[in-house]
Amino acid sequence: MSKHTTGLMPAELKTQSAQFQDRYKILQKLYDQLGRCRLKADAPRLKRMAIELELRVAKASASPQSYRFHMSVLLRDLLKEKGNFKKIKVAGKPVISSTKMTTGKHIDDTITRNKNYVMQKLADMLIDPKILEKHKYIMSRILPDDYIDNSEYxxxxxxxxxxxxxxxxxxxxxxxxxxxxxxxxxxxxxxxxxxxxxxxxxxxxxxxxxxxEHHVFKNDSYPELRKISDFLKTSLIDGKENVLALDCEMAFTSKGFEMVRLTIVDFFTSKTLFDQIVEPFGEVIDLNTLFSGIHSEDMDKAVPYLDVMDRILTSDLINRNSILIGHGLENDLNVMRIIHQKIIDTAILFSVGRYKISLKNLTFETLSEKIQTGEHDSSQDAIATMNVIKKKIGVSINQVKWDV
Ligand SMILES: [Zn+2]
Ligand SMILES: [Zn+2]
Known part of the structure; x- marks a missing residue:
């Protein structure tokens, strides 16, 4: 699949006949199929056509089943008729002419200012816990039966x-x-x-x-990670529903790869709610400054891990009802030692194919903004990830006032 398919998103709909993730996946397929039809259209135009066709099917379908049925007919006919739109029907209605197709992006801003609407959109983007597990998220504190400790080397x-x-x-x-x-x-x-x-x-x-003078290593399995500190379950913390973007910076220590900075940003106000240098359990070997942006003098301000957890695992901040947004968030949650269910991971949602898209490229494709041009900054990364989601659901990145 070509890299042009990234940034291809289903158009907004007030009522959805199918789940966002289904629509998203099928849209990529449709774009591929259009590409095979040898139409005289460049990539941006093919994208607009795919979005428009998908929107028509979504609008015409009453249920996820009918959506999938109409879509399979469309995909088949596109190939059969070699993209001759005069012969192609969507949900029984002719498509007429491909030249009349528009971008299909009509976002009513009275809708996108409505907090409930946005919460619904975010809920549609939550990733299934089984998929999270496949992406190395730790979802339970159970040691595998066949676990053998071979961590000597x-x-x-x-x-x-x-x-x-x-x-x-x-x-x-x-x-x-x-x-x-x-x-x-x-x-x-x-x-x-x-x-x-x-x-x-x-x-x-x-x-x-x-x-x-020293080698360095990383841990990523649960049995290894828990040796340093066991995971904390957010399901035990009651609290208000909120939406938080977060990002950590990590460094190599004598105990592996550990968190040295944590930033948490509020989705609806864009305010930074927490930004702190964190003292790791082990002795610092390499601050990884090129990537972490943390310099040795910053560590003077470091707060111990347990104090950080006390401050962030609360009813106002991270609790069982929080939606957490991040890019490759498994890395952050694993160094934070947190088990959480409600997750929007932009690296899972917007990668096409085997390799995960980088936050740098995703931000550039979605927001035309350059980040990570020098040392990384967890504050910049958390905000960029949050703004990618805002843009994808049609919300202005500057909006701070919401209709409830
Ligand atoms: Zn080495
Ligand atoms: Zn070199």
Whole structure:
């Protein structure tokens, strides 16, 4: 599938015959099918056609079943008639002429100012807990039956050397590239952007342009994560329904990959409700400044993990009724050690194909905004993720007053 399909979203409807996620997936299929019809249309025009056709089917369908039925007929006929719209019907009605098709995006702003309407839209975007589990979200505190503790050794996240975890603070030599290699189409080689060295280089530099005294590792399984601190269930905390965007910055410590900063932003007011440097359990090895934006002097202001949890797991902030918005939020919730059910993850919702879209690209495609041009910033990332969702559901990103 081409990268152009990202940003392809079903048009707004007051009443939905089908779930947002179903409509979203089928729209991608429809776009692909139109692409195979050899129509004389560029990608943006094909997108508009797909959105318009999908909207017609959604409007004409009374139930998810009829929606799926009409859609399968449309997909079949498109291929059969090779995109000749004069012969194609949507829910029994002729499409007439493809040239008359518009973008189909008519958003009534009295609707999008209504908080209940927006809450409904957000509820439609919640991701099924089974899908969350597939994306490495920890959803329960049950140890797998077949769990064997083989955590004595770890492979270094930076240089891939195998080392004994208990010896992590002993001096050694870790040679690595701080940035991931990227493929250069012209020279057909992989190059490290940090130093320009290529993987085919014969120089010692190919092993890495940076040296450190310790190796580093990451934990991502529940049995490993709980050893440092067990997960807290938000289902035990009652409170008001709210919508929060959150993002963490992480660093390598003697105990793995840990949270060092947490930002929480309110969806309806765009206000930052919490932004704090967090003291990890382990000794800091690498603040990962290039990505975390955290410098060693920032750590003077750090607050211990348990104090942070006391302040955020409350009836006014994160509770069982909160909708949490994030990009690849499993990474954040796993370093926060939180089990939560109501999640909107933009990396799951808007990725097409096997590889997850980066927040940087998603933000650029959706909002035409550049983020992460230098060091990352959890405040900027939380706001960008929230604004992507606002844009996708047709809400102005500057809106702070709502009709209830
Ligand atoms: Zn390098
Ligand atoms: Zn290493």
């Amino acid at each position: 770890a492979n270094c996240e930076r240089c891939n050397t195998k080392f004994k975890r208990t010896e992590i603070m002993l001096d050694t030599l870790c040679t690595y590239h701080p940035q991931k290699k990227i493929y250069n189409k012209d020279t057909k080689t992989h190059v490290f952007p940090c130093c320009g060295e290529s993987t085919t280089s014969t120089s010692f530099m190919r092993l890495g342009c940076k040296k450190a």
